[in-house]
Amino acid sequence: MNIAIIGTGYVGLVTGTCFAEIGHHVICVDNDPEKVRTLQSGGIPIYEPGLEELVPRNVAAGRLRFTGSVAEGVEHADVIFIAVPTPPLPDGSVDLSFIEGVAREIAACLTSYKIVVDKSTVPVKTGEKVAETIRRYNRAKVEFDVVSNPEFLREGSAVEDFMHPDRIVIGVSSPRPVPRMREIYAPIDAPVLVTDINSAELIKHAANSFLALKISYINAISVICEASGADVQEVANGIGLDKRIGRRFLDAGLGFGGSCFPKDLSAFIKIAEQLGYDFGLLKQVQLINAQQMDRFLRKITDTLWVLKDKRIGVLGLAFKQNTDDVRLSPAIEVCQRLLREGARLRVYDPRAMEKAKAVLPPGPTVEYVPERDAVAEGCDALVIATEWPEFKQLDLERARRTMTHPILFDGRNLFDPREMERLGWVYKSVGR
C-alpha cells in the first residue's frame, strides 16, 4: 500500500517507519525544512529505541522517504495519515489549526479517491470538521473518506507498541475505507475494533485519562501509606494482581508528565465542559498530580532546611525512561523549583541532557555532569527524578564517600528503603 504521513514528529516518524517495516511504501512529509534535510541525510531528529536501525533499513529498501511537499505525499498515497501536533491553548482546549491547515492542503491536491486518516490526538467531533473542511476546499469534488485511527504509542517503547499493540481502533463514517485500513494493519497481530469516528476519538482521550487516573490513584494511596507506615509498592502489587485492575501504571512517584497526559487531561476536561459535563473526577486527577510534586519538594526542604547554595545532584531530566523528551517533565520541574530556592545543581540524564539545556537556565547554577556516578561529588543531597532502570546501578558507595552527607530523595522508588538504611543512607522515597 502507498502511504503518506503528514507530520514527522514522534508519532509520525514512528508510524511511517513502522508502516515501511511491515512492507508499505511510505512518504513522510514535514513542513520543517531543517528536519526534512536531517532525515534525508540519514539523521534522526529524536531518540526513540529502534528507529536508528529501522529508518536506514527501510530507506535503503526504497520503502521510506522524506519530503517537504504535501502535494508529493498526496500524489503518492492511497491513504494519508495526519500526524501533526495538537498543542494546548491557554484555556486547556486544543489548537486544531495545524490539523485544519493540513486538511485544506490535502483537499487542494486531491485528484483521485483517498482515505484521510487522523492519527493526531484530537477532541471528539474533529473528524467531522476535517471531512467538512476537505469537502469545502476540494474544488475538483474528488471522493474521499475520513477515518480516525488513534495512536497508543508510548515514547521510549513506541516501535514495540506499534508492532505489538493491544488493539487497533478504526473509526469510520462509512464501510468503504474499512477493507483498506484492515489491509494496512494486516501484518500486525492485534484485535481490530471498527467504530464510528466520534467513538474512536473518545477512546483515545478516555484511555489516556484513565491511565493518568490510575497514576493519581496510586499517588493518593502513597500519601495514606506514608501516614500509616504501609508500603505503596506492596499495596500496588496486592491490588495489581487482581486481573480487573492490573499492576501496570500503578507506580507511585513524582506524578505524570510529558506531552500527552497533562495536555490530554486538560483537553478532555474542556471537551466535557463544552458538552455540558463537569468532569470533576479528572480535575482531581490533575490536582493530585500537582500535589504529589509539592509533597516531594517539601520532603527535600524539610530535610535540608535552607536550599540556598546547597549543592544537589539530580539523576534524570527526561519525563520518563528511554526518551530524550523533556516536555512537561516532572524532573525538569524539580530542577526549576530547586533552582528557585537558590540550590546549585549537578545534573545527569543518559539521553536528555541536550534537550534539557534548552529549558533549564544557562549559567553556573546547573552543571551537566557527563558521568552518572560522578553526579554526587560534593553534593549535599541526591535526587532521582526519572525512572531510568540504569539508575538502579548507581555506584552508591562512591556516591556516599563523595557527598557531604549521604541523603537520597528517590522520586521513582528505585531502591529498597531497608537496604539503603543498612548502607548508611538517609533515604526518602514515595509512599514507603
Ligand code: UGA
Ligand atoms: C502515553 C500513553 O501511555 C500512550 O498510550 C499514548 O499513546 C501517549 O501517551 C500519547 O497520547 O501519545 P507517554 O506519554 O509516552 O504515553 O508515556 P507513559 O509511559 O504513558 O508515561 C507518562 C507519564 O506517566 C510519565 O511521566 C511517567 O513517568 C508517568 N508514570 C507512568 C508514572 O508516574 N507511574 C506509572 O506507573 C506509569
